[in-house]
Amino acid sequence: MIPLAHYLILSGILFSIGLAGVLIRKNIIVVFMCLEMMLTAANVALVAFSRAQGTAGVPVYDAQVLSLFITGIAAAEVAIGLALIVAMFRARRTVESTALNTLKD
Amino acid sequence: MNIVSTYTWCQFTPAFALVGLAALLILADALLPKVPKRAYAFIGAMGCFIASYFLFSGEHTDVFGFIAAVATGLCLLLAFDYTKISCESIAGSGNEEGTGEFYALPLVACAGILCLTQARDLIMLFVSLEVITLTSYVLAGYFRRNQGSIEAGIKYLVLGAMSTGILVYGVAWYFGMVGTFNMGSDVVIAAIKGGVAGSPTLAVGFLMATALLFAGAFFKIGAAPMHVWIPDVYQGAPTPTTTFLAVASKTAGFVVLCSLALPFAPFAIPGSMIGKLIIWCFALVAAATLLIGNLGAMRQTNIKRLLGYSSIGQAGFIMIFFVNLNSPVVYMVSQYLLAYALATIAAFFAVAMVRTQRGSEEIAAFRGLGKSNPRTAFLITVSFASLAGVPLTLGFLVKMYSFVSMIKVMENWCGLAWVLPIMVITAAAGFYYYFKVIRAMYWEKPQAGEKPLQVPLCTGIVLTICALALIYLGTMPLLVLG
Numbered sequence: 001m002i003p004l005a006h007y008l009i010l011s012g013i014l015f016s017i018g019l020a021g022v023l024i025r026k027n028i029i030v031v032f033m034c035l036e037m038m039l040t041a042a043n044v045a046l047v048a049f050s051r052a053q054g055t056a057g058v059p060v061y062d063a064q065v066l067s068l069f070i071t072g073i074a075a076a077e078v079a080i081g082l083a084l085i086v087a088m089f090r091a092r093r094t095v096e097s098t099a100l101n102t103l104k105d
Numbered sequence: 106m107n108i109v110s111t112y113t114w115c116q117f118t119p120a121f122a123l124v125g126l127a128a129l130l131i132l133a134d135a136l137l138p139k140v141p142k143r144a145y146a147f148i149g150a151m152g153c154f155i156a157s158y159f160l161f162s163g164e165h166t167d168v169f170g171f172i173a174a175v176a177t178g179l180c181l182l183l184a185f186d187y188t189k190i191s192c193e194s195i196a197g198s199g200n201e202e203g204t205g206e207f208y209a210l211p212l213v214a215c216a217g218i219l220c221l222t223q224a225r226d227l228i229m230l231f232v233s234l235e236v237i238t239l240t241s242y243v244l245a246g247y248f249r250r251n252q253g254s255i256e257a258g259i260k261y262l263v264l265g266a267m268s269t270g271i272l273v274y275g276v277a278w279y280f281g282m283v284g285t286f287n288m289g290s291d292v293v294i295a296a297i298k299g300g301v302a303g304s305p306t307l308a309v310g311f312l313m314a315t316a317l318l319f320a321g322a323f324f325k326i327g328a329a330p331m332h333v334w335i336p337d338v339y340q341g342a343p344t345p346t347t348t349f350l351a352v353a354s355k356t357a358g359f360v361v362l363c364s365l366a367l368p369f370a371p372f373a374i375p376g377s378m379i380g381k382l383i384i385w386c387f388a389l390v391a392a393a394t395l396l397i398g399n400l401g402a403m404r405q406t407n408i409k410r411l412l413g414y415s416s417i418g419q420a421g422f423i424m425i426f427f428v429n430l431n432s433p434v435v436y437m438v439s440q441y442l443l444a445y446a447l448a449t450i451a452a453f454f455a456v457a458m459v460r461t462q463r464g465s466e467e468i469a470a471f472r473g474l475g476k477s478n479p480r481t482a483f484l485i486t487v488s489f490a491s492l493a494g495v496p497l498t499l500g501f502l503v504k505m506y507s508f509v510s511m512i513k514v515m516e517n518w519c520g521l522a523w524v525l526p527i528m529v530i531t532a533a534a535g536f537y538y539y540f541k542v543i544r545a546m547y548w549e550k551p552q553a554g555e556k557p558l559q560v561p562l563c564t565g566i567v568l569t570i571c572a573l574a575l576i577y578l579g580t581m582p583l584l585v586l587g
Contacts, residue, residue: 100256
């Protein structure tokens, strides 16, 4: 039996890697992968908590339902994101975030 | 196993109706190529207005939903007048190919906001929030032949998805700490007083969850430190989308913030340690938002960017209401949002009109309107004066409520006296930058050969209604106080 804390540490690590990647990486496709990782971290935490909060071996299904919703929303987000990246690549011939410099103070 | 639903179907009737209308419009867009696409904008706007009527006159008046639905309808009317630019920036020529969804998607986002106002648990809150943001990403990046629009879309998507990640991680920890997705005072009280098992570690996890949830809500309203996306996205996005983001999407943000913050009201008394912490955090965020929004706006020359910073600044004044959680926050926030929505929508209609006919979104493009279009210039002046808070407009009244609310908090706890000077300075800064537009209209001469602007029908009607409402509600305060 793996204790709850291990799952939470894993999800914390995933979340931190994701957040750091979003802030540090320049390639927008990699940034997207990191965004997905942040959502996955929440999924891991949710499923782990759903087991931990359950009684007599029956998990609290609310949390697992939310994790399904998160998966669906992540997919929609990627679809929109890739469409925008394609549009950006057509316009600028690059997917580096440093090329996003039209709008600034 | 017994499944109990906390919702009834009829709560969501307006939302379903709007989604249905959007689906019909998208179908019509595909199947009826002969119909001019701008007709969809008009039908969508009418749908929103009908929905807003039912929201206002229904059994339980849903004020936030009402503001959001009216704002979405007005955005669609703006899109109706903005067709020329839309066609150029989407299809690349005069034809309307591919512009249909641009008029259908705001309806879906509006349905998301209507679900959000009904949300009583975090699952509903999160999913309807995502309906709004995902639609907004598409709308922000919709002008694919416009570099600024694509850039705004990508910046919004990356930062928005990051805030979603933060919010949903907060939701996960909230569930882990309290064992339910419900957002009620009883849940919060149990968690802060030691959690389910009474151990102190639970409270720490709960505080982390709350911080993450509030970070997500602050992103939507553009409160510091999550305001970074606002100027860029507002400037780059198509003007109808910017209007939607500035008014409807911001209303959604305040709905989230209200439902997250109000359960903490029993604790937000300056007597206790945790009460001081809550009050102080809200005061700090509000002050930082005020400073960043209002001081950042001062050096802008692009009007959409200026309105972006202005929306951050106005959000700061609304945040002040949350410092005093035991006052009627929802009522105050909805009043302020109403004043802000009326003035901002009028301002964006003016921006779109100037952009269509003079081809520029700089403040300088407003030059000489006082001479060439005196009546329109007056209506625009009223809306900017209301944003600045000139007496006799609704903007002055609601800004005064904000000051009064802050002074009431200070009576109980003098340690917050530093917020008041910040509010005074930022309100004064507001006068400076909003009057830049008014100065351009009245004190600068039109360039040689510039014709007076042709005021399109919808723009004329909306500008008049907004300006009249601002003055009427501003001079008859009892009507608003009700």
